[in-house]
Amino acid sequence: MYHIHKYSYRFLFLLSIAVILYATLYREAGRGDIELRLFWTIKRAWSEHSGYYWYLILGNIALFMPFGFFLTAILQKPDWKKAAMMGFVFSAAIEVSQVLLDRGLGEFDDVLHNTWGSLMGYCAAVILGYLFGHQKERYEGKVKGAGLFFGMTILMFTILILYNRPDWSVRLWRR
Known part of the structure; x- marks a missing residue:
């Protein structure tokens, strides 16, 4: 991709996995719920003008962007389907783990947003690789x-x- 050694990309890919696991599973026990309604966070963000829910949506997308970016960098042939599938499978495994380990709310929306983030990372890698790569x-x-x-x-x-004008003053740790 760029003039960085292939092993550096592998290291950064593994580091992105470690950061995701830390952010999603390293928390206090006691919240192993499941939310099966798709798009509930978007509906809530929209109806409540809630900056908190927009933060959750955008945060999940941003969390998986490095995963998709560095995955694309280490693949022999960049493939959006692989980036999407790997992001989907990894995210689904995390959501199931959160429920089984009582470490958070397992939800379809997170899988959707994380997969979207993996695809955004793929796109960023392709664009930057084309513009600056050798x-x-x-x-x-x-x-x-x-x-x-x-x-x-x-x-x-x-x-x-911009159209929704969410209230960003709401504390981000409220759920």
């Missing part, structure tokens, strides 16, 4: 789709948040 041909044919997905995601969330 193997541009590796990303040709992928950069337009990646740019479109990345740009549309940023545009969509910007419009939603």
Whole structure:
């Protein structure tokens, strides 16, 4: 991808996994609930004008972006399907673990947002690899789709948040 050694990308990929595991599973026990309604956080963020729920949505996306980015960097051929599938499987495993270990709320929305974040990381890797990498041909044919997905995601969330005008003053640890 860039002029960084392949082992550095592998290390950073493993580090992203460690950070995700720490952020999602290293917490006090006692909240092993499950939420099976899809899009409940988006509905709540919208209906309550809640900065807290927008924070949860965007935080889950941002948490998995390095995972998708460094996964793309270590793959022989960048593939959005692999980035999405790996993000989905890893996220689903975390959600199941949270429920079984009483370490948080296992929910479909988190799997969706985390998978989205993995795809955003893939897109960022493709775009940056094409612009600054020494193997541009590796990303040709992928950069337009990646740019479109990345740009549309940023545009969509910007419009939603500006139109919704959430209250960001709500304490972030309230649930």
